[in-house]
Amino acid sequence: MKPTAYFCMEFAIDQPLKTYAGGLGFLAGSHFRVANRLKYPLVGVSMLWSYGYYDQVRDKEGRMKVDYVRKYYEFLEDIKLKIPVTINNATVWVKAYKLEEDVFGTCPIYFLTTDIPENDYLSRTISYNLYDGNNLTHIAQEIVLGVGGYKVIRECENVKLYHINEAHPLPLGFKMLEDYGLNYVKEHLVFTTHTPVPAGNETQDINLLKNMGFFGNVDIKTAEKLGGNPFNLTVAALRMSKKANAVSKLHKETTEKMWSWVKDKCPITYITNAQDKCYWQDAVIRDAAKDYDYDKLRKRKMQLKKLLFEEVADQTGKLFDPNIMTVVWARRFAGYKRPYLPLHDETKLKKLLDDKKIQIIWAGKPHPNDTNAQITFNWIVSKTRDLKGAAILTGYELKLSKLLKMGSDIWLNTPKRPNEASGTSGMTASMNASIHMSSLDGWHVEWTEMYPEDSFTIGDGIHTDDDYEAKCMYEQLEKASNMYDTEEWWKKACNCVNHIVEYFDAERMIKEYAEKMYK
Template sequence: MKNGNLPKVAYFCMEFGLNENFNIYSGGLGILAGDILKAAKDEGYPIVGVGILWRQGYTKQVIDENGRPCDCYPEYVYDFLKDTNVTVKVKIRGRDVAAKVWLCDCFENNPLYLLDTNIPGNPDRLITGQLYGWFDEERVAQEMILGIGGVRALKKLGIDVDIYHFNDSHPILAGIELIRERMEQGMPFEKAWEETRKQIVFTTHTPVEAGNEVHSFELLEYMGAFNGLTGEQMARIGGKPFSMTVAGLRLSKKANAVSQLHGQTAKRMWKGVDNSSEIIAITNGVHNGTWQDRRIADGYNGSNLWELHMQAKREMIEEIYKRNGIRLKEDVLTIGFARRFAPYKRSNLIFTDRKMIEPVLKEGKLQLIFSGKAHPNDLTGKKIVEELYKMTKLYPESVVFLQNYDMKIGKMLTRGCDVWLNNPIRPMEASGTSGMKAAMNGVLNLSILDGWWPEFCIHGVNGWQIGDGYEGEDCDINDAKSLYKVLFEEVMPTYYENRKKWLEMMRESIRMSTENFSARRMLRDYYSLMYEPEVSDLAAAAKE
C-alpha cells in the first residue's frame, strides 16, 4: 500500500521492541509498538515513532545460586543510530534539561525518533537511564521528556503531524504541550483543548483500575509538568489526583481498547469519566515477518507440516542445551509459558496441585519451559520466579527456566513449543499477543478465555480453552482444575494418540491467526476507525 493522501501519524510510546539487541523495551507494550513500525514499513503507512533512548534498558534479570532474580543495568552503546543534529529542551524541576534526538530506521521499521538526556554537562542526564526504573519523580521526568520533548522534537525536525497516537498513558503530557502551544498563540484554554482533541487518539491497555498511573498534583507542579497550564485546567483534564488514563480519555477524540473483551472491560471501568472520548475495540496484532517462522508460513498446507514444526523444536532444544545444559526430548509434549511475571498472569498455576502434575513430569510425558522477568520492584513477581526456579531443581529433566527473557527467547519458544499456556485471571489480560505469535506458528494455545483468545477460540479445533470465563474470587482453584482436566483428557491424548487431529488443529490455528491477528490488519483498523475519521473531522472544521 502506497498512499500519500493518508494522514501522517506520530506514534508515541514509552518503549519500542524492534530487536533483541536493542534494549529499549520491557514487554508486550514495546513489542506492539515495534511491530506497528515494522508493519507500517511493509505497507507504506506514513507513521513515525517517538520514544526514548534508554541507555540502561529495562533490566538484565539473572538468577542467583539460590534461585532469586537479580537486576543489573549495563550501559548500552548503540552505534547504529543516526544523529539528527536536533536537541530540544524541557524545563524539569525548574532547570532546562536538554534531550538529543536520535533516529533508528535499521530494523526494517519506519523512522523512530528517540530522545536522550545522556549529554555531558546536562542536569539530570540519567532521566533516560532506566526504563520504568526508580520512583515517581523520575517517572514524571521521563514522561515529560517523552511527551513535551517529543512534540518539540517533531517540530524541530520539520515533521508535520495530522494525528498523535498515544500508546498507553505515558505520553499524555504531549497533549498538554499541544494545548500550551495553542494558548501561546492566543487561543483560550477551552478552544485550545477542543482543537487539540481533534488530533489525538489514545490506546488504553491496563484493565485494572489500580494499575493505571496516578500522580499527585504537588508532584506534577514541582516537576513542572503543568507546562504553562493552571492547576484548575490540569484538574479538568486529569482529575485531582491526576489520572494519566483519565487525561488520555479527555485529551483524545477517540480511544481504543486492545481486544473485544478488553473493550467491554474498559467501557465499564471508565464509564464514570465525564467528557471522555468514545472507547472502541481494536484487537492487537503482531508482525508476521518478525514472529512467524518463514518455513511454517510457506509450507503449512503441505504434507510435511510436522517435520517443519520439528525443525523449529529441535532448534529450540539445542539452544536450551547451550544456555542451560539441559537436553529436552523432542518426542515429549512441550508446553511453553513466557511473558512478564506479573502476579495476575499466574505463571505457577500449573503447579497448584503438585500431586496432579508431578507424575507426568517424572514419567517424562510432559516438559515445561518458563521464561520471563518480574518488574524490579515487584517482590511478589520475583517470588514466583523463585518458586518456578525451585521446580527446575525438583524436576531437572522436565522443567526449564530461561533467564533474562527477551525477543530472541520469545521467538524461539513461540516457534518450537508444542503448546502455549496462558492462564491469567480473567479479565485482567487486555490482549496477550504471545499467544498470537504461537498460533501463527502452529503452536496450539491452551488458554483462559481472556484477552484475544475468546474471539477465535474453537475448543478442540484450533486450540483449547481453560475454564468457562468464570471471574469469581475462587478462580484459582476453578481454573487449575479445568487446566488439569483439559491437559490430561484432551491435550495429551491428542498429542500422543492422534497425530492426524493434532496436525489439523495446527493448520487451523495458522489459518485462523495469520491474517486476523497480524499487525497489518491492526493498522488497517487504526486507519479506518481511528486515524482517517479524525482527519475528515479536521478538514470539515477547516471549511466552517
C-alpha cells in the same frame, strides 16, 4: 490517512535494540514494521534507555538477578538536535537520535536521551532505565517523552495527528493545550489504553505533577477538570483525545465499565491487537501448514524444538526430549498473569511430567522493583530444579521469545479474567504451530469464537478462582497430550497456523488504526 506521530515508552524492534520491557513494546514493533511495509505515514517517538529495561541474569545459585549493562547502538543516527525541556523548574537538555527505515524495516523512530554531558547527573539518569521505580524519575521520563518528543517532531516532521500508546506521553497533550487550546488538542490527539489493572492506570498527586512541570504552563484548575485530584492520567487522556481505543473486544467492555463515571470522555472503540507474521513466523512451518503436509510440519517442528532445547540445556543442564509435548508459559511476570498456576497442584504436574505426557518451560521478566514477582520466579527456579522435564529460563527478550514460540507445542496463558487487555504472545506462537491454551481473557475470547477447534480453553470465563481454573488446565493438558503427535494433532496445528493470520496479523490491525483512529 493523516501523517501521524506515535508516542510509546518502549519499542521492541529487533534483538540488538533493547528499549522494551514486554507486550507494549512487542506490539509497537509489529505496528511499525507493518506500517512501513504498507507505506502508511507514521513516525515514532520513544526513549533511548541507556541501560535498557534490565539484564535478567543468574546469581551463583541459579536464581534470577537484576543486572544493568550500558547499551551502545552505532546504527542510530545522530541528527545533531538538542532541545530544552523544563522539569522541576530547571532546564533539561534532550538529544534526539533517529532510527532510519532501512535499518530494521520500520517506519522512522526518534529516540530521546537526557544522558548527555550538558545535563547534571540527576538529569542524565532520567533516561537510564525504562519504567524506573523512583516515582519522580518516572514523571520526569513522561515529561521528556511527551514534551521533548513533541518539540522534536515539530522540528523535524510535518505531522497532523498525535497517537499516544498508553498515557505515559500525556504531557504532550498539555503542551498542545498550552499552545493552541483544548479544542485543538481534541482534534489532534488519539489514545490507546491497555491494561485494566490499577498499576497500568497511573494516578499521581496533582501538586507534585504541577511542580514537576507535567502540565507546563497550564493552570492546576484546568488540569484537575481533566484528570481529577488525585490526577488520573488515563481519565485525562480520555477527556483530551478525539478518539480512544481498547485492544480487544472484551477489553472494550471492561474499559467502558471502568470509566463509565467519566463525563466528557471521547468515544472508545476497540482494535484487537495483532502481530507481524513476516517477523515472527517460520517460513517452513507456514508453507507446510498451507499444504497440510503433516510430515514436513512435524520434521520442521522437531528441528525447532531441538534448537530451543539447546538453550534449555545451556541454561539449566536439562536435556529435553523432542518427542514429548512441550508446554511453554512465557510473558511478563505479573501477578494477574498467574505464572504459578501450573504448579498449583504439584502432584498432578509431577504425574504429567513423570508419565512423559508433557515437558514445561517458563520464561519472563518481572519488573525490577516487583519483589513479589521476582520471588515467584525464583520459587519456580527452586521447584523446577528437581523436576525432570521442567525448566525456567532467564533473558526473555525478542530472540528467546521467538525461540520459545517456534519450539513449543502448547503456548500456555493463564491470566485472571478480565485483567488481560489483549495479550499477543499466543498469536505469534500460533503462527508457528504452537497451539494456544488459555483462560477466557484478552484476545483468546475472539480466537475461540472464530475457531473453537484451533485452541484449548481453560474454564468457562465465569469461575476464575485458582482451584477451578488449575483443575481445568490439568484436564486440558491431559487431553492435549493424548492427542499429541497424531494425525488429529497435526491437522489442528495446520488449521491453527492458517487461521491465525486471517485476523491476528498486524496488517488488519494497521488498516483498522488507519480507518478508525487516523482518518
